[in-house]
Amino acid sequence: MTGKRILLIVGGGIAAYKACELIRLIRKAGMSVRCVLTDGGAQFVTPMTLAALSEAQVHTSLWDLKDEAEMGHIQLSREADLVVVAPATADLLARMAAGIADDLATTLLLATDKPVLAAPAMNVRMWQHAATRRNVERLRDDGVRVLEPDEGPMACGEFGPGRLPEPEAILAAIQESLSKPFVSSEVETRFSTSLEANGELRGRHVIVTAGPTHEPIDPVRYIANRSSGKQGFAIAAALARLGARVTLVSGPVALPTPAGVDRVDVETARDMAAAVDAALPADAAVLVAAVADWRVKPSGSKIKKQGTVPSLALAENPDILAGLARGPRRPRLLVGFAAETDDVIANATAKRARKGADWIVANDVSGDVMGGADNRVHLVSEAGVEDWEEMPKEQVAARLADRIADAIA
Template sequence: MARILLIVGGGIAAYKASELIRLARRAGNSVTPVLTAGGAHFVTPMTLAALAESPVYTSLWDLKDETEMGHIQLSRAADLVLVCPATADLLAKMAAGIADDLATTLLLATDKPVVAAPAMNVRMWQHAATQANVATLRGRGIMVIEPDEGEMACGEYGPGRLPEPAAILAQLPLEAPALPGHPEFQAGAAPGEGLVPQPAAGPLAGKHILVTAGPTHEPIDPVRVIANRSSGKQGFAIAAAAAQAGARVTLVAGPVSLPTPGGVTRIDVETAEQMLAAADAALPADAAILVAAVADWKVAPSPTKLKKSAGPPRLEFAPNPDILATLGRHPLRPRLLVGFAAETGDLLAQAEAKRNAKGADWIVANDVSGDVMGGGTNQVHLVTAGGDEEWDHLPKEEVGRRLVARVAEALR
């Protein structure tokens, strides 16, 4: 049984906290609710208390609560802290280390894993300030669940909806899954009988795998970027396969519109510098598989939109950091370092040159002169110190599974 400290933020999605409590308790977990002042506008303490069969904490200045429990003890008594819904305001306070009420004080004082499930208007979620806060939190090891895409209470459409409670609980890093019907839920157990913790299974159990995926976007002005056609599909397939093999997976993703694979901690970034910072913060790792198509060049972006009437802009390019080479000489270099080489000619020679120059153990090379970037299939060569191994033309999911199997074999 896991002890969950649930912080309910002030958004319309707060009503889903009731169902989340019901499902969590049905699966054998205990829930202690903390209701923010904003959250109390959408759901009452009495409702949460009845469902949780627990006191509901609302104020930092409640003398009785401080005498009997105290906010420091409350922050340490749980196995996991879940912020749901996590509003833009709560995410900003968490990133800045602000502690001006009970919820934010608990978050700053806890030494337990923290998970945030954001819910807000699509434009608020996509705002640069919110995305920077999310990147900061993920860089500190806080799990931020990707919001769903759909129609908002305000009538707009896009990412920002709170996922359904069952989907949130399925992603929590508990010792055992938090939902009946999960493969690791004890066979034959009746709902409400709880979970039997199972040890992590799979060839990568106990290993940490770092994966980068997608493109990077290097801003030219507020509306234009230097980018490429990478869809992120291959990197996401590899991350999913690693999680299925039992690994703890950190996925650093450039700007892509793909759902987060189950069991994967995702960190969203835009630029090459942000991707390097996130990868560095994720170390140490047993293996790093750098699939992202990182832009080689950047420019000093204009603070205002470059007008067509002014004529072609004069852009001064500067090299971006080389993430593969940086990890190749890093003091915390992963035991196995795998890079990708997307080329359009002389594939094997360029892949071997890249492997040597960057200090990588393996290079996965593919010819991108066709529809590989954005397509659903891939044909690759695995280039190692022992030579070249050509794989058949396969779905990207199968390429991911094969590569992960080889990684597990190497780490064994």
């Protein structure tokens, strides 16, 4: 994300104070941020505060003689890589949906040719009002990615959906939006829709595992693999956008939690097996994690070099996929992953039969797939083998999530 430019529009609501933490997180992630503060937003935070945090000029007026002499609103609308509206109030969403351009914020939103991400915040009744729902649907149809608000107690004393997502969740959505190609396609439409507009999996619970496991040898060494967790995290995010309640069981990775996902961090294969069991029952499980096959009995102190190679006695780790398939609380749909370097289809087909999975998603990891941005997979099921073209991991995730929705919705 280093060098990416964010234009942050701060709307008028009590949640505007969270924009301060969001700015800090954006900059910590290596991105720059410029702020546009609406009149309403200025009732809650000051231009001085945002300027100090962003280390950049804060823009407040369409009628700034110096800026507008240089067509400042056009320049602002085009120079960012992503435009973020947070908080996006009910009024601001309504004006965006109607194409109104009566202040700096709405004018540059109408003038921008860059992707737009909106994080709503408002009273629960306002969020659930038919007018707001229509406005959100219109914006999503227009290609704006509108996040789902969090649910919880509000400043007004009521409880329900309408809270601004936490800054960490907004940052994760920003990073996800910047990491995928913005193209006009069916896939992009799926990315632009979120829980309410694309709720095929609403009411369903899906468990996703992701990343590697670390099996300790001593306090400073461990057995691991090269899994980055990117594909599993992308799948968790795609399922959440389809309305599923997602439990993401993650090995040690440095990735932000996808918006709307419940995350459980683990270290070892046994930790992961226990976390998956604790998350049951579930309608589906997608086991993407590259779980270490073996473990050793760890030493309590660092093993010293003494001129001889230490002997490590390996023990087999629990087979999470096979255990789920044979267990009494087997999910209705069980999807495993097979990372292979040779005979990809044959090995994946055999793995599906051996483990008792419904589907196996197989890929050739002999290149730079582990840690890379793209993936080419084969979906192995009872019906046969589907060969998918190489695509960004986010698109693989969106396509697989759609298939899962077809199977269990």
